[in-house]
Amino acid sequence: MxxxxxxxxxAAELNLSVATISKAFKDSHEISKxxxxxxxxxASTLNYTPNPYASSxxxxxxxxxxxxxxxxxDNFFSLAINGIQAVAEKKGYHVLIYLSHExxxxxKTIVDDCNSGRVDGVLISIxxxxxxxxxxxxxxxENIPVVFFDREFxxxxxxxxxxxxxxxxxxAAKHLIEKGCKKPAFFSISSSLPICIKRADGFKAGLIExxxxxxxxxxxxxxxxxxxxxxxxxxxxxxxxxxxxDGVVASVEKLAVxxxxxxxxxNIKIPEEIKVIAFSxxxxxxxxxxxxxxxxxxxxxxxxxxxxxLFKGIEKKNYDIxxxxxxxxxxxxxxxxxxxxxxxxxxxxx
Amino acid sequence: MxxxxxxxxxAAELNLSVATISKAFKDSHEISKxxxxxxxxxASTLNYTPNPYASSxxxxxxxxxxxxxxxxxDNFFSLAINGIQAVAEKKGYHVLIYLSHExxxxxKTIVDDCNSGRVDGVLISIxxxxxxxxxxxxxxxENIPVVFFDREFxxxxxxxxxxxxxxxxxxAAKHLIEKGCKKPAFFSISSSLPICIKRADGFKAGLIExxxxxxxxxxxxxxxxxxxxxxxxxxxxxxxxxxxxDGVVASVEKLAVxxxxxxxxxNIKIPEEIKVIAFSxxxxxxxxxxxxxxxxxxxxxxxxxxxxxLFKGIEKKNYDIxxxxxxxxxxxxxxxxxxxxxxxxxxxxx
DNA sequence: TTTATTTACGAAACCGTTTTCGGCATTGTT
DNA sequence: AACAATGCCGAAAACGGTTTCGTAAATAAA
Numbered sequence: 001m002x003x004x005x006x007x008x009x010x011a012a013e014l015n016l017s018v019a020t021i022s023k024a025f026k027d028s029h030e031i032s033k034x035x036x037x038x039x040x041x042x043a044s045t046l047n048y049t050p051n052p053y054a055s056s057x058x059x060x061x062x063x064x065x066x067x068x069x070x071x072x073x074d075n076f077f078s079l080a081i082n083g084i085q086a087v088a089e090k091k092g093y094h095v096l097i098y099l100s101h102e103x104x105x106x107x108k109t110i111v112d113d114c115n116s117g118r119v120d121g122v123l124i125s126i127x128x129x130x131x132x133x134x135x136x137x138x139x140x141x142e143n144i145p146v147v148f149f150d151r152e153f154x155x156x157x158x159x160x161x162x163x164x165x166x167x168x169x170x171x172a173a174k175h176l177i178e179k180g181c182k183k184p185a186f187f188s189i190s191s192s193l194p195i196c197i198k199r200a201d202g203f204k205a206g207l208i209e210x211x212x213x214x215x216x217x218x219x220x221x222x223x224x225x226x227x228x229x230x231x232x233x234x235x236x237x238x239x240x241x242x243x244x245x246d247g248v249v250a251s252v253e254k255l256a257v258x259x260x261x262x263x264x265x266x267n268i269k270i271p272e273e274i275k276v277i278a279f280s281x282x283x284x285x286x287x288x289x290x291x292x293x294x295x296x297x298x299x300x301x302x303x304x305x306x307x308x309x310l311f312k313g314i315e316k317k318n319y320d321i322x323x324x325x326x327x328x329x330x331x332x333x334x335x336x337x338x339x340x341x342x343x344x345x346x347x348x349x350x
Numbered sequence: 351m352x353x354x355x356x357x358x359x360x361a362a363e364l365n366l367s368v369a370t371i372s373k374a375f376k377d378s379h380e381i382s383k384x385x386x387x388x389x390x391x392x393a394s395t396l397n398y399t400p401n402p403y404a405s406s407x408x409x410x411x412x413x414x415x416x417x418x419x420x421x422x423x424d425n426f427f428s429l430a431i432n433g434i435q436a437v438a439e440k441k442g443y444h445v446l447i448y449l450s451h452e453x454x455x456x457x458k459t460i461v462d463d464c465n466s467g468r469v470d471g472v473l474i475s476i477x478x479x480x481x482x483x484x485x486x487x488x489x490x491x492e493n494i495p496v497v498f499f500d501r502e503f504x505x506x507x508x509x510x511x512x513x514x515x516x517x518x519x520x521x522a523a524k525h526l527i528e529k530g531c532k533k534p535a536f537f538s539i540s541s542s543l544p545i546c547i548k549r550a551d552g553f554k555a556g557l558i559e560x561x562x563x564x565x566x567x568x569x570x571x572x573x574x575x576x577x578x579x580x581x582x583x584x585x586x587x588x589x590x591x592x593x594x595x596d597g598v599v600a601s602v603e604k605l606a607v608x609x610x611x612x613x614x615x616x617n618i619k620i621p622e623e624i625k626v627i628a629f630s631x632x633x634x635x636x637x638x639x640x641x642x643x644x645x646x647x648x649x650x651x652x653x654x655x656x657x658x659x660l661f662k663g664i665e666k667k668n669y670d671i672x673x674x675x676x677x678x679x680x681x682x683x684x685x686x687x688x689x690x691x692x693x694x695x696x697x698x699x700x
Numbered sequence: 701t702t703t704a705t706t707t708a709c710g711a712a713a714c715c716g717t718t719t720t721c722g723g724c725a726t727t728g729t730t
Numbered sequence: 731a732a733c734a735a736t737g738c739c740g741a742a743a744a745c746g747g748t749t750t751c752g753t754a755a756a757t758a759a760a
Binding site: 004047049050051052053054056057062064071072073075077078079081082085089094095096097098099112113115116117118138142257260261264282283284286287288289290291 | 463
């Protein structure tokens with residue numbers, strides 16, 4: 001067990017004070033060029049690396065940010081992490097990843113921990129269960145900048161980076177209707193998540209505008225449990241039952257995939273019998289059977305933008321980021337799953 | 351700007367010494383039950399959270415691990431992160447994520463930084479460029495446990511968690527041949543990454559065993575640049591040229607996806623004209639057009655196993671993990687993309 | 701009653717940096 | 731020659747916990 005070398009041993013080795021070493025490392029003007037070189041040289045031969053925790057303690061600065069996600073199963077968050085990492089790396093920051101697993105309790109525990117000086121800022125996408133922002137307020141109270149990305153908490157004043165969910169929901173509805181759908185449905189995973197509400201509201205607005213909205217039959221279908229099999233059966237029932245939808249907008253990728261599986265099993269033709277559009281960042285959509293029309297969020301850009309705002313808040317200490325509100329529009333990729341078919345064409349002509 | 355409360359203010363508030371507070375928090379037997387309760391109560395009303403860096407500095411323990419990945423674009427690493435996080439969370443550890451972007455220089459910088467006491471252990475999947483393990487050796491020298499997962503560095507003594515690459519490559523080759531392929535090819539992304547070499551070697555062994563291996567025409571095709579378009583053209587050329595393969599094993603998901611795109615564009619029928627098997631963890635493989643046969647790594651389990659070994663190394667200080675070698679077998683999902691077709695059947699019969 | 705033991709707590713050193721402040725040369729200014 | 735300015739460096743006090751060691755009081759053992 002060889003002795004850990006620190007700034008003191010370096011100082012002793014060079015017959016300098018620790019203060020000098022420390023200053024030499026940050027290229028202070030107080031230190032002569034010659035001395036700096038000596039220090040650097042010795043540091044490299046001794047394999048010295050400054051202890052980040054001592055430094056953080058003294059400077060009250062961690063050079064670390066936290067990213068709190070509901071889960072990383074989805075491709076969206078993978079891409080977002082890339083975007084975040086890209087700018088963190090450039091700034092010389094470290095990034096801690098936390099998973100809340102869609103549980104509010106876990107989210108709260110994580111957020112509270114972030115309040116300890118461990119991080120200089122936090123990026124968060126809230127869980128489906130999150131109904132209050134008190135825990136996040138506490139972060140703000142301690143002057144730790146927070147920015148929501150993708151999944152925000154409404155009615156709470158913080159920086160946010162989201163996509164144009166309402167417009168996309170609207171666009172999806174109009175598109176399906178234009179392609180001949182009479183009874184489109186919206187598959188949602190939450191009745192409280194703003195991201196889902198907005199998409200659903202936009203969708204509903206499209207229906208209303210086209211005179212296809214009926215209060216008796218809510219076009220929004222909720223899939224709130226996490227069990228894949230359960231969801232599969234639920235969709236199967238819906239899609240094979242009477243009054244089944246002839247078009248579906250899936251609020252998340254997973255629901256579209258399960259819908260595809262059901263249709264394959266039940267031999268229901270997409271898009272002839274049912275048209276599908278999904279909110280999704282999956283890059284394999286073009287090779288689905290049939291290729292899947294997607295509303296694709298710029299996940300990387302969202303992550304990037306969010307962290308850029310965060311760093312503004314971190315670096316400019318008396319700069320208020322809580323008014324920052326960035327909307328990064330998604331793009332619609334029209335593919336076969338929502339194509340007009342001869343069957344629907346005829347109906348339209350009739 | 352309200353004053354940050356620390357253990358000292360807590361002590362003052364309660365007329366106790368800081369030592370007592372500190373001990374109360376770790377439920378020391380030296381502290382009476384009554385005092386502990388007073389401390390906890392006051393801590394909660396004052397919203398006190400101990401400073402982790404002060405603690406880490408003194409204890410020489412960070413309760414943090416590093417995960418170094420080449421990239422997180424692939425679904426594999428998303429799942430692996432989940433597995434890692436699952437056990438880290440249980441142990442009360444924090445996880446830092448680093449991306450090397452397949453660059454050795456970046457990897458080295460990251461690894462060197464990990465040598466500062468910032469982390470108690472590191473999980474790493476090396477880059478394609480990594481040809482030496484000196485930087486990792488330095489970690490070991492400082493008694494920081496390291497475990498390779500998925501992408502290991504061969505000939506270096508550390509804990510490793512991998513999958514049965516050779517066997518899978520062999521199996522894939524045999525499967526294609528059995529289904530009627532006469533000229534199968536293997537799409538690789540690296541000629542040095544053990545993971546690719548092993549898969550390719552297994553593949554080659556399958557060919558040799560079936561008498562289909564020819565030295566004149568190496569069945570291993572390399573795609574070493576990162577440009578999607580470039581790769582697309584390369585594959586297009588290969589697949590439309592003369593002497594094109596009638597079967598492909600893709601060493602990574604991305605190559606299979608691009609191959610699909612090429613085939614769709616060029617109207618080449620899968621599996622009739624070319625059969626495809628991919629090493630992939632993508633969960634949408636069943637709904638590809640056609641559904642994709644995959645050799646699926648248990649990414650979550652690999653991450654989980656790797657971090658469990660790592661924590662063994664962290665917790666039992668004089669326990670040598672460098673001999674740990676876990677192989678988590680992948681599972682083969684046979685789907686339509688590698689199905690025997692009437693065309694190939696006839697050939698076989700002839 | 702005396703002595704040993706246990707219980708409950710405090711004083712102070714320590715972890716490895718950063719930062720303030722002060723001081724001694726050396727150089728520049730009148 | 732006297733003084734100010736500058737360049738270069740060191741001593742020491744933080745930062746906020748943890749840990750060792752000591753000790754007074756309370757209890758148990760003799």
